[in-house]
Amino acid sequence: MLSLIQIVLVIFLFFALSRVVLRFKGGVVSLTGLMFWSSLFALAIVAVLIPDITSRIARAAGIGRGADAVIYASIVLLFYLIFRLHIFLEDIKSDITEIVRKLALKDIKSKNAKKTS
């Protein structure tokens, strides 16, 4: 039986996964990006659904304590937000560069347009 926090996290992670797939389909995320982010979120889903795995890994790593749900959920959320923020900033920077380029080349393009007309 799944606990409430597991259900919330799984729903959120599937949402994050769907956003990555949509971004890939939209051409914003590369194939490598799709593989990286979807693997990350898929692993997180497995860890949420089978928490023993994290406990086993924690024991194997010598941490000794099981997953702290709040900290782990926060890390997943932060990962996702950083990913979104990164894409957002890169898009804005790219847009600014494109505007700057268009302004720089404006005279050249209008000169060529006059030549051809």
Next chain:
Amino acid sequence: MKVLIGIPAYNEEQTIEGVIKSLPRKIKGINKIDILVVDDGSFDNTKNKASKSGAKTLVHISNRGLGGVLRTIFEYARIEDYDMLVTCDADGQHRGQDITKIIEAIIKKRVDVVVGVREYNTKDSPKIKVIINYIANILTFFLCGIYTNDSQSGLRGFNKKAINVINIQTDGMEVSSEIFKEIKQNRLHLGEVSVKAIYTDYSKMKGQKVSDAPDVLFRLLLRLIR
């Protein structure tokens, strides 16, 4: 056949005139050589000095970085239908005769892209730059799938096919590696020629710094996984 020599420049008023004067104006088999300086938002007199020295100039109203400038240069070469493009640094690091070597290599070796590989065995070569360049070459190989002996060289030549297919996306210094990803993806033929780099206190100061390396690597990795 007409050739464009493209120079990205950011606050280079000290060297830009000397660089433009050192460039070749006549090369056998080439009908026309134009020089284009793209001023990347400089706050000094770079643009005016470049214009007075006879170069065509374009101005970025805001500083966008090396990748942003190189893309503008490529775009200009496409609009004006150049047969060949050579990019070179504005800090006086490259010699005019090496640009001739790059152009001749594209014609004679029948390659699409030629990289000017800087000789690092001279006594003036800064050791730290040699190490950074070597690490950058290895990383470029792993991240972009192609090995070159000088991934960070600013002296590169492109034929018409390369001008038309290379699509630069990055804005910063990581463009130096991105170009090799484009070469690999578009199955372009890469050649290399040995060139001499002139190391002055100014060019050492203006080139890539050790502190840039983590940022460049981080941006390259993020671009791969985005």
